Amino acid sequence: MPTDALLGTFEMVVLLAVVRLGGDGYGVTLRREIEERTGRDVALGSVYATLARLEEKGLVASHEGASTPVRGGRARRLYRVEPAGLRAVEASRRVLSRMWEGVVG
Amino acid sequence: MSAPPRWARWLVAVTAPPRDRDVMLGDLDEEHEARVAAGDARGARRWYGRQALRSVGPNRLRRLREGRRGTHDYGRGGGMETLTQDVRWAGRTLVRSPGFAATVILTLALGIGANAIVFSVVNGLVLNPFPFPEPERLVGVGAAFPRAGRELTFWESLSTAEVQDVGQGATTLERVVAWDMGNRQIAGEGPPRNVFTGFWWGDALRTLGMEPHLGRGFSDEEVREGRAVALVSHRLWRESFGADPSLVGRSILVGGSPHAVVGVLPPGALLYGMDLWTVMPAGMDAFARDRRQFQMLARLRDGATLEQANAELEALAAGVAADHAAAFPEYVGWRLQARTWNDINVGILRPAAAVLLAAVTLVLLLVCANVANMLLARSSARRREMAVRSALGAGRSRLVRQLLSESLLVALVGAAAGLVLARLALGGVQRVLDSMALPVAGNVAPDVTVLLYTAGVAVAAAAVFGLLPALHAAGGDVREAMAEGAATGSASRQRLQRGLVGAEVALALGLLAGGGLLVNSMARMGRVDPGFDAEGVLTARLTLQWEEYGQDGIRAFFQRLREEVGALPGVTDVATTSQFPPRSFLRNRFWIEGMTLESGGALPLALTTVVSPGYFKAMGMQIVRGRTLETTDVSGGEMVGVLNEAAARRWFPDRDPLGARLKLGGPDSDEPWFRVVGVVADTRNRGLDQPTEPELFASQQQAGGGNQYFLVVRIDVPPRSVLPGIRRAVASLDPDQPIYAVQTVEEAFEEGAATRRATTLSLGLFALFALALAGVGIYGVVAYAVAARTREIGLRIALGAEGGRVRRLVVRQALVPVAAGGAVGLALAMVLGRAMEGMLFQVRGTDPWTLAAVTAVLAVVALAASWIPARRASRLDPVRALRME
Numbered sequence: 001m002p003t004d005a006l007l008g009t010f011e012m013v014v015l016l017a018v019v020r021l022g023g024d025g026y027g028v029t030l031r032r033e034i035e036e037r038t039g040r041d042v043a044l045g046s047v048y049a050t051l052a053r054l055e056e057k058g059l060v061a062s063h064e065g066a067s068t069p070v071r072g073g074r075a076r077r078l079y080r081v082e083p084a085g086l087r088a089v090e091a092s093r094r095v096l097s098r099m100w101e102g103v104v105g
Numbered sequence: 106m107s108a109p110p111r112w113a114r115w116l117v118a119v120t121a122p123p124r125d126r127d128v129m130l131g132d133l134d135e136e137h138e139a140r141v142a143a144g145d146a147r148g149a150r151r152w153y154g155r156q157a158l159r160s161v162g163p164n165r166l167r168r169l170r171e172g173r174r175g176t177h178d179y180g181r182g183g184g185m186e187t188l189t190q191d192v193r194w195a196g197r198t199l200v201r202s203p204g205f206a207a208t209v210i211l212t213l214a215l216g217i218g219a220n221a222i223v224f225s226v227v228n229g230l231v232l233n234p235f236p237f238p239e240p241e242r243l244v245g246v247g248a249a250f251p252r253a254g255r256e257l258t259f260w261e262s263l264s265t266a267e268v269q270d271v272g273q274g275a276t277t278l279e280r281v282v283a284w285d286m287g288n289r290q291i292a293g294e295g296p297p298r299n300v301f302t303g304f305w306w307g308d309a310l311r312t313l314g315m316e317p318h319l320g321r322g323f324s325d326e327e328v329r330e331g332r333a334v335a336l337v338s339h340r341l342w343r344e345s346f347g348a349d350p351s352l353v354g355r356s357i358l359v360g361g362s363p364h365a366v367v368g369v370l371p372p373g374a375l376l377y378g379m380d381l382w383t384v385m386p387a388g389m390d391a392f393a394r395d396r397r398q399f400q401m402l403a404r405l406r407d408g409a410t411l412e413q414a415n416a417e418l419e420a421l422a423a424g425v426a427a428d429h430a431a432a433f434p435e436y437v438g439w440r441l442q443a444r445t446w447n448d449i450n451v452g453i454l455r456p457a458a459a460v461l462l463a464a465v466t467l468v469l470l471l472v473c474a475n476v477a478n479m480l481l482a483r484s485s486a487r488r489r490e491m492a493v494r495s496a497l498g499a500g501r502s503r504l505v506r507q508l509l510s511e512s513l514l515v516a517l518v519g520a521a522a523g524l525v526l527a528r529l530a531l532g533g534v535q536r537v538l539d540s541m542a543l544p545v546a547g548n549v550a551p552d553v554t555v556l557l558y559t560a561g562v563a564v565a566a567a568a569v570f571g572l573l574p575a576l577h578a579a580g581g582d583v584r585e586a587m588a589e590g591a592a593t594g595s596a597s598r599q600r601l602q603r604g605l606v607g608a609e610v611a612l613a614l615g616l617l618a619g620g621g622l623l624v625n626s627m628a629r630m631g632r633v634d635p636g637f638d639a640e641g642v643l644t645a646r647l648t649l650q651w652e653e654y655g656q657d658g659i660r661a662f663f664q665r666l667r668e669e670v671g672a673l674p675g676v677t678d679v680a681t682t683s684q685f686p687p688r689s690f691l692r693n694r695f696w697i698e699g700m701t702l703e704s705g706g707a708l709p710l711a712l713t714t715v716v717s718p719g720y721f722k723a724m725g726m727q728i729v730r731g732r733t734l735e736t737t738d739v740s741g742g743e744m745v746g747v748l749n750e751a752a753a754r755r756w757f758p759d760r761d762p763l764g765a766r767l768k769l770g771g772p773d774s775d776e777p778w779f780r781v782v783g784v785v786a787d788t789r790n791r792g793l794d795q796p797t798e799p800e801l802f803a804s805q806q807q808a809g810g811g812n813q814y815f816l817v818v819r820i821d822v823p824p825r826s827v828l829p830g831i832r833r834a835v836a837s838l839d840p841d842q843p844i845y846a847v848q849t850v851e852e853a854f855e856e857g858a859a860t861r862r863a864t865t866l867s868l869g870l871f872a873l874f875a876l877a878l879a880g881v882g883i884y885g886v887v888a889y890a891v892a893a894r895t896r897e898i899g900l901r902i903a904l905g906a907e908g909g910r911v912r913r914l915v916v917r918q919a920l921v922p923v924a925a926g927g928a929v930g931l932a933l934a935m936v937l938g939r940a941m942e943g944m945l946f947q948v949r950g951t952d953p954w955t956l957a958a959v960t961a962v963l964a965v966v967a968l969a970a971s972w973i974p975a976r977r978a979s980r981l982d983p984v985r986a987l988r989m990e
Contacts, residue, residue: 027132028139041152044132045160048125049167067131070138074131 213519216472282307320368512571614930620872638725899986
């Protein structure tokens, strides 16, 4: 999968959420971050589906974190961005801002 | 505390990809909890539900995408995922063809259910009949006296002196107890009742390894002093004492004398239906050395084997013979033997159990062959599906596994249905067993063992019926399969189907032969003449208390009872007897005046029956010589007796028995002499399938020290209609006197044949089921072959072949595998028949008539099953047939 292909909007949103949380993001916080920033209550299933795709493309990486009683003993899975992910964000922004030039916003 | 909605969690758990399932559930819980903590529990639940619903779509899409690319194999649970996928796919396939699935599942349910039923019964009656711990160490000791004509028996086998010889001499045995059985009247709540009672030396609960339900067992001191203490059975405690725990410590009247109840037996310790255990009031020394009316029970000491115990008993018997043979000649050559309690009590059921288990396994194999055939027949449609799947990259092993999953699913559903059937049937079986006086508790309700066995059977069946069709369907060439029409089929499949039909025919013939042999035996037994008129005779048992009546009182009671009952409307004859066919069992040694005993010869032994005058007439027994016992033969006059023909033949082979004198016991006994005044025709006194035993009859008016008699009443109205009258007659003589064991003589014969009848009925049903399955199997294959050859047959008809020729062609071809299977089946039938020989009556295991008959039946069914599709073939419209495909 070529990493310089353009990311979809939701992929972009999720990847940016991972970047914003700086390696400590996991399901709950990522979903919350997206909700707060976009004002939309996104489905956790969509978030994970997207994360799986991003991970497959090598843009993010994950590892198992601690579990808490509230989670019924289930582990968190923490996501951090990979160098390729940062490049992809950069590339997308460049492409988009160039495309925005001259468009009435 | 507010929890997320259960349905929503379930939905997430089911739809989420396995890799993310846990983290997603954890995330949702965490967020839910946070929202609850923020004070909006209802909102949190709503949110969770929405999340679950909205995640279904993305989850599903993702699984499809990942599944297609095979990426689902990364991470945990990859193999599990394939399995669930297989099973789900299998379920969908079956739901899509409900008729097919129902047929297969029903067939399997019957086959597996039959296995579960037979195994449950065998498990409850033969494999694990008793709840006692370490059953292989619980033994009974029996004795054989070849010189007295007594074979090895474990019932009424030993005298107290012999029990002591064993108890003190055998180091391999411990916790030795002995007992006698009899009836006692007890007063509980309600009217007095007779209960079957054990009189014990020792604490049998300790020997059995059971704890009392309440209270305690007998103490050594109580046994030593013969105290009046009692243990009641769990069921008696419930039925007669209202399950009152305070019964322990109270006193009850047993045979009129107060006994202190020291405990209640656990439900599983019900031996021979003995509802009451008491301590034997007399010490062991109180009985003569040759009064053998006791049973012995013991446990093998730790480390001792049954073989060691038997070696020791052999030596002990030799020692006793050396010491006592002079006074008791029956000790010459006598034998003591220990056997496990299970062997003694249910050993006799083992051959029947083995035959039924074998038969039901054959039934299951037949079911498997049939289901395999159905799966094969369906595989024409499936082969295209398989071809498509394999073209899309599924490996052969994966396809086989998917098909096997389908088989396994079907088998397990079939097993579940089979267990339901089994439970229903076993309820009925249990009721029948409960009504019989079995030595064992006889609990046949399916337990864990049965469940495991059934599951094992189902898996094995799935492998047997699933593997062939699976290999067949998953194999083969894609292009060939895609090109194949639905109606044509590969030659290899037809070969397989014919092979399966052959196997079905072979199995069915084997089962039919087994069933036929048993039915034949049963029919022959039905034709055996019992030697008297068994129809319309009602019997009932009465036990009078010695202490209350005394010998004269007992005679007078029965005399008056006969008069009262004889006056009832519908009663044509009435008599009393100490035993009657087919269950005469009381034997005695006797001595004929002037006889000489060749050294080592058997001492004369015969059934000795004490009867009232009129017994022979009431039973319809023919006097062959001399006269019957008359009312004029009274005590004080000359003692007289009657022999049966078997006794006359055996001991008076070349002289007239009339006028000879004989007495009970050996040559030196003090018993009075009886003069033989008559010979009566033989009856089947030991059951229809046993030879007649020599029997001596004495008059109740002269002999007979017994207190227990059967009333036998010949009636020309429905037998039980006079029962109230009989009860009234008894009550008018003694209001507290119960009558029990009410039964017609015919019922007594039937009860004796109960095992045989149950086995015959089961095997007969299996055989019919097998026949039906084989018929369906043959029909299916021929119909399929006809369908596959539609064009060819159409062509033949178009070219002028007549209907008859077409029919013959089809039938002839169908009968090739039938004939081959039949040949194998005959061989199987021979083997099975040999193995069953011990259960047959007047029929050899290889009885040619039975084999011929069942072969003919099978041939007719096979012809009929192939005739239907053959007729259809002969009526084909050639134009339409040729246009097909």
